[in-house]
Amino acid sequence: MMQKIRQIIAAIVFVLSTLYICGISGFLPEWLNPKILVEIQLIPAILSASFVTVIALIALTFIIGRVYCSAICPLGIFQDLVMRLSKWIKKNRKIKRAKPHYAQANNVLRYSILLLTALFLLLGSTYLALLLDPYSIFGRFSAAILTPIITFVNNIFASVGNAAGNYTFNFKEYHLPTFAVLSTVILTIGTIVYLDIKYNRLWCNTLCPVGTALGLASRFSLFRITINNDKCVDCKACARTCKSNVIDHLNDYKVDHSRCVSCFNCIDSCKKDALSLSVIKKRATND
Numbered sequence: 448m449m450q451k452i453r454q455i456i457a458a459i460v461f462v463l464s465t466l467y468i469c470g471i472s473g474f475l476p477e478w479l480n481p482k483i484l485v486e487i488q489l490i491p492a493i494l495s496a497s498f499v500t501v502i503a504l505i506a507l508t509f510i511i512g513r514v515y516c517s518a519i520c521p522l523g524i525f526q527d528l529v530m531r532l533s534k535w536i537k538k539n540r541k542i543k544r545a546k547p548h549y550a551q552a553n554n555v556l557r558y559s560i561l562l563l564t565a566l567f568l569l570l571g572s573t574y575l576a577l578l579l580d581p582y583s584i585f586g587r588f589s590a591a592i593l594t595p596i597i598t599f600v601n602n603i604f605a606s607v608g609n610a611a612g613n614y615t616f617n618f619k620e621y622h623l624p625t626f627a628v629l630s631t632v633i634l635t636i637g638t639i640v641y642l643d644i645k646y647n648r649l650w651c652n653t654l655c656p657v658g659t660a661l662g663l664a665s666r667f668s669l670f671r672i673t674i675n676n677d678k679c680v681d682c683k684a685c686a687r688t689c690k691s692n693v694i695d696h697l698n699d700y701k702v703d704h705s706r707c708v709s710c711f712n713c714i715d716s717c718k719k720d721a722l723s724l725s726v727i728k729k730r731a732t733n734d
Contacts, residue, residue, distance in 0.1 A: 449724060450711040456518045457527070460484055464521040468589040469597045474615050487519060489657050490580035494573060508664040511724075512671060512709040516651055516658055522581035523651060523708065525588075526643045530690060533644045550646070550692035552706060557652070557659045564656040579656055584635060591624045591632040648691045652706040662705035671727045672707060672714070674700045678721035685713035685722055 463481035466472040472481050485491060492500035504515055516523040560579070567575040577583045598621045605616040624632070642649045651658040674685070679700060686696035690710055693703040714722045 450715045453514065453518050453709075453711060457524045460519060461521055461524040464585070465589055465593060465597070468586050469594040470619060471597050471601045473617065485582070488582040489515070489660070490576055491582060493568075494576070505661075505664055508661045508668060510669050512665040512668040512704060512707055513658065513661045514709040515661055516708040517710045520581050520657070522585040522639070525585060526639065526648065526651070527690070527710070529640050529643045530647065548692050549686065549695045549697065550649070552703060553653050557654070560654060561656045561659040576656070579654065581655055581657055584639070587632050588636050591629055592636070595621055595623070646692070648708060651708060652691055665707065665709075666705045668704065669726055670724050671704050672702050673723055673725040673727070674702070675721045675723070676700070678719045680719055682718075684716040684718070688712045688716040
């Protein structure tokens with residue numbers, strides 16, 4: 448159930464965020480204003496001094512872990528779509544199923560990036576934060592790549608609708624980005640997609656300062672993935688399904704909660720109900 452709820456929320460956030468960034472959200476009712484999705488992104492909230500939002504996101508992480516990365520961050524949701532498409536292609540090509548893999552945390556790199564980003568902000572520079580901010584990256588990608596596609600589709604609806612006397616959709620104009628902007632966006636997204644296909648959520652768990660910052664709180668979240676060793680039959684389905692490669696199947700299936708993005712896929716994959724989202728009364732030993 449938690450996985451399905453997360454997927455529904457993620458789908459709504461992704462669609463509305465994309466429509467808003469691409470400027471094609473005017474047909475939506477006033478009560479469904481996608482602008483709020485911008486306001487609940489962590490880096491934009493920090494830069495706009497929206498401390499209520501920042502505290503709320505951190506509190507959410509303390510409760511249920513890094514669900515922000517799977518259900519609120521559009522770049523994280525985009526990476527899930529890429530991973531799903533990649534697995535679908537492999538399945539249809541009958542490529543051998545991947546072996547379970549546990550990735551050691553590169554704490555030196557991830558915390559160095561976080562500290563450097565924070566230092567830049569303290570010195571009054573937003574350059575590094577906006578360069579690595581997942582929402583900003585997705586915004587640039589949407590503006591440069593997705594906007595022409597969505598605008599084209601919107602104008603088709605507008606043309607057909609206007610001919611039938613329906614003016615729900617309005618014609619939109621779009622100016623192509625410069626070569627420098629387009630090449631930068633393609634290079635950034637291309638790198639993220641490559642890392643996503645090759646190493647799953649490596650970008651989120653090593654290079655993204657937002658993911659690292661929230662990981663500090665998720666280490667102590669109230670609800671965390673727990674594994675009942677009495678029910679576990681060592682099928683490794685959870686480790687194989689984990690999009691963050693944080694279930695150590697060689698070490699009693701311990702979970703690195705600082706890098707777990709609370710997607711709940713591992714719970715759904717277990718046929719023996721050995722995994723659950725439970726209240727942790729004491730700090731996990733692998734944290």
